[in-house]
Amino acid sequence: MSGAGGAPGRSFEPDRLDDQSCLAEGDPSGMLRVVASSAAQVRMAYRSAREAEVARVAADGRPRAIVVAGVGSSALAGEVLEAVCANGAPLPIVTARGYRLPGWVGAADLVCAVSHSGRTEETLALAAESVRRGCRMIGVGPVGTPLRDLVVRAGGPYVPVSGSPGPSRTALWELTVPLVVAAASLGLVEAGEDVFESVARRLEDIAHRCRPSSESFINPGKTLAVELAGSVPMIWGTSPLARVAAHRLARQLSENAKYPAVWGEIPDASHDQLAVLDGPLAGRDLFHDPFADEPGESGGAGARLRLFLLRDAEELPQVVKCRTASVRLAENRGVPVSEILAEGAHPLERLATLVGLGDYGSVYLAMGYGIDPTSVPAVMELQARVSP
Numbered sequence: 193m194s195g196a197g198g199a200p201g202r203s204f205e206p207d208r209l210d211d212q213s214c215l216a217e218g219d220p221s222g223m224l225r226v227v228a229s230s231a232a233q234v235r236m237a238y239r240s241a242r243e244a245e246v247a248r249v250a251a252d253g254r255p256r257a258i259v260v261a262g263v264g265s266s267a268l269a270g271e272v273l274e275a276v277c278a279n280g281a282p283l284p285i286v287t288a289r290g291y292r293l294p295g296w297v298g299a300a301d302l303v304c305a306v307s308h309s310g311r312t313e314e315t316l317a318l319a320a321e322s323v324r325r326g327c328r329m330i331g332v333g334p335v336g337t338p339l340r341d342l343v344v345r346a347g348g349p350y351v352p353v354s355g356s357p358g359p360s361r362t363a364l365w366e367l368t369v370p371l372v373v374a375a376a377s378l379g380l381v382e383a384g385e386d387v388f389e390s391v392a393r394r395l396e397d398i399a400h401r402c403r404p405s406s407e408s409f410i411n412p413g414k415t416l417a418v419e420l421a422g423s424v425p426m427i428w429g430t431s432p433l434a435r436v437a438a439h440r441l442a443r444q445l446s447e448n449a450k451y452p453a454v455w456g457e458i459p460d461a462s463h464d465q466l467a468v469l470d471g472p473l474a475g476r477d478l479f480h481d482p483f484a485d486e487p488g489e490s491g492g493a494g495a496r497l498r499l500f501l502l503r504d505a506e507e508l509p510q511v512v513k514c515r516t517a518s519v520r521l522a523e524n525r526g527v528p529v530s531e532i533l534a535e536g537a538h539p540l541e542r543l544a545t546l547v548g549l550g551d552y553g554s555v556y557l558a559m560g561y562g563i564d565p566t567s568v569p570a571v572m573e574l575q576a577r578v579s580p
Contacts, residue, residue, distance in 0.1 A: 204421035204560045209414045215404050218559040221566035223448065226362045227551045228399040230544075231392040237353070237369035238388040244351045246370055247377035249330060254378050255302035257284045259293065259327075260371065261318035265360040266306040268440060269332075269368040273304075275433045276372055276539045277380045291317045299326040304374070306367050308353065308360035310337025319343065332370050359566065361447055364440070364547070365395075372540060383540065391544045394536055398548035413552030419530050420445070420557050423498035424473050425453040428461045428518075430511055431504035433539055437546035438502050444554035448565040451557060459514050466518060473497040475526040501531045502546050 208214040215224070260270025270287030277285060288294065291314055297303070305319040310333035319342040322329055331343030331350040343350045351370040353363065360367075369388065376383040402413030409415075427442055429435035435457035442455040456465055468474060474497045499522045501515065522529050532549060534542035558565035 202561045202563070204557075205562070206408065206418055206421070206560060208560050208562070209411075209417065209556055210407050212404065215559060218562060219555070219565060221358070221564070223362070223555050223565040224404060224552075226358060227548075227555060228403070230365055230548060230551070231395040231399065233363070233365040234369055234388055234392040234395065234544075237351075237366045238373065238385065240353070241351050241370040241373040244349045244370070246330060246349045246351055246374045248349060249302060249328065249374050250377040250379075252328065254283065255328060256300040257286065257297070258302045258304065258375070259297055259322075260285070260287045260304045260306060261293070261315055261322070262287070262306040262367075263289050263312060263314045265364055265443075266308060266312070266315065266367055268364065268436070268443070269306050269371055270304070271436045271439065272364075272368045272543065273371045273375060275436045275543065276383075277375055278432070278539065281380050283380070288318055290314055293318055293321050293325070297322070297325060297327060299328075301327050302330065302374075303327045304330045304332070304371055305339060305343060306331075306371070307333045307337075307339050308363050308367060310334040310339040312339075315339065316342070322346065330370070330374055332367055359447070359568070361444065381539075383538070387538050387540060390536065390538065391540050394541050394544050395548050398545065398552070402549070402552040412549055414556050416530075416532075416549060416553030417556035417560055419498065419500075419528075420449075420451070420553060421560055422495055423528075424495050425451075425498055425500055426461075426465060426468065427453055427455040427500045427502065428465075429455075429457045429502045429504070430507050430515055432457065433506075433543050434502040434504040434534065434546060437534075437543060437550060438500075440547050441500075441502070441550035441554065444551055445557065447568055447571075448554040449558040449561065450563055450568075451554075451561075458511050458518070462514050462518050466521070468497060469521055469525045469527055471497075497527050499527055499529045501529065502550075503531055503533045505534055505536075505542060 267287050267289050274285040303322040305315055307315040316338055323346045329343050329346040329348035331339055333339045335352045340350050353366045372383050375381050402411055427438040429438040438455040442453040445451040445453045519529050535545045536542045555565045
């Protein structure tokens, strides 16, 4: 984690975040514009799901289990579905990553094959295996792709997505909303058109507050970026819903800002990760020169731990007790704590407020370091090396 403060030779310059020319030059592929389109994604995905008649999966009754097949951001759609349906769901919702379905999956189960490109090798392998096993199926992906052919062959509804050339991480809502619509038709969650409109409005509000022209001192996305800069972020969710948002933020930091983070959920994280509060990256550096640049400005040689709590409105009493004690332990050891509260009544609304803010924070962090938030050269090099 020694490079947590940024790539070698790079330093975080907060002034970049309020310089409109720097923001324009530092985001050549328009990642900020894509993040701002999240509300439109929700509305379009809901319409596409309705037009594809995804609700007809309920015609054969409730499946034994739901399996979401996908990798990367597509797999995160499965985590969202599981969290939104919550512990009260009368069936298991699991995510299959990789090339093989769990051995127990069969004709009684519903497989949701999700791929932003419609050509993801692992997802196609899982979809083909689902067809062979006679599973009920739903597909989410672009038209004119092998994934669509497999799902149609199985007789399942297929929800088309834009298949834009942008990275799949920009299409979370496009990939997720159809799954929630299907779950609602099965009676696993209450989610009508009003819910998706409320989610879209929440995301629009975040886009307004985090817009590039809004200065750092009132812009929550830029504020989050400044708090992240120069730190070693430890991101904890306080519920299964907030855990998904923590995972999403850690992924966005990795891909947008090329920045490492650890994540988890209370209470598990307080067992596995709390010990780092007594480690070498915790506390204040007694030998730090107070007249030198702050870690976030100098590039990371003195990067210190920072705890980020993503708080859900619905927390178990035991979790509240653990969260409160963890904050006290961190502060007593000189570890700063940032808390982000979810807003909204419906679980999908609350998730959207956490995810939306985190997406902006990760992009602004990249731009503060002078990093293109869209480009992922190491990932592209790996894909080139392993592709047949």
